[in-house]
Amino acid sequence: MFRRIPSSTLRLFMAVSLMPLACGASVTHAADLRHGEEVFAQECAECHSVREGKNKKGPSLSAVAGRKAASVADFVYSDAMKQSGIVWAPAALDAYVANPRKAVPGGKMKYDGLADAHDREDLIAYLGSLK
Numbered sequence: 001m002f003r004r005i006p007s008s009t010l011r012l013f014m015a016v017s018l019m020p021l022a023c024g025a026s027v028t029h030a031a032d033l034r035h036g037e038e039v040f041a042q043e044c045a046e047c048h049s050v051r052e053g054k055n056k057k058g059p060s061l062s063a064v065a066g067r068k069a070a071s072v073a074d075f076v077y078s079d080a081m082k083q084s085g086i087v088w089a090p091a092a093l094d095a096y097v098a099n100p101r102k103a104v105p106g107g108k109m110k111y112d113g114l115a116d117a118h119d120r121e122d123l124i125a126y127l128g129s130l131k
């Protein structure tokens with residue numbers, strides 16, 4: 001009975017069934033940019049564009065990785081964000097996206113936070129891939 005299943009089907013089955021295992025072990029997890037883009041579309045795109053110069057309710061996140069907080073010239077930030085002194089390194093983005101109100105108390109990003117660390121990792125890798 002096993003012989004009738006083409007080996008390519010079996011390989012696919014194994015790859016798919018092992019995927020959650022691979023993702024669960026965060027040490028071996030390679031960031032998934034496409035998933036990060038999906039997370040961005042679902043969670044952030046309502047307020048943010050990744051196009052340079054395009055601000056929505058929030059500032060453009062084009063090339064956000066590594067730049068100083070509150071540095072989009074024509075966006076009106078909260079005083080809290082202006083005074084935060086944050087540089088958007090991956091760890092800072094992670095803390096902010098996980099809990100904006102805790103990372104920048106008094107900030108004006110009305111977002112409750114993204115609880116899933118795995119989603120945040122892919123999202124931040126996606127943001128880091130934008131030039």
Ligand code: HEC
Binds near residue numbers: 114
């Ligand atoms: C409801 C609208 C809204 C949503 C949803 C939202 N943001 Fe924001 N975001 C804002 C606003 C408004 C600010 C400006 C905050 C301030 O000035 O305190 C901001 C600021 C930021 C900043 C700082 C940018 C800079 O120029 O310093 C980052 C990074 C950021 N958001 C990332 C995200 C990510 C990633 C998501 C999705 C997980 C997200 N935001 C979801 C509205 C939003």
